[in-house]
Amino acid sequence: MKNHWSVNTSELEKDPESLAIWKLEQWVNWGIGSTKASRSDLIKYWDRLDLDEWKKKALSLALF
Secondary structure (H helix, E strand, O other), rough: OOOOOOOOOHHHHHOOHHHHHHHHHHHHOOOOOOOOHHHHHHHHHHOOOOEEEEEHHHHHHOOO
């Protein structure tokens, strides 16, 4: 994961669930990260992800 200028990732690392959600949001919205997002994690945190509306609709077609 690349460094993000507006987020203190060392604070996020204290809460693994918040870190996972943040990484998924960065991956989907901005393409940040070198690994693919886990399908199971996307489904697990789907209701809590803050995603671009159109990207969320498109991704939901692939997931469900």
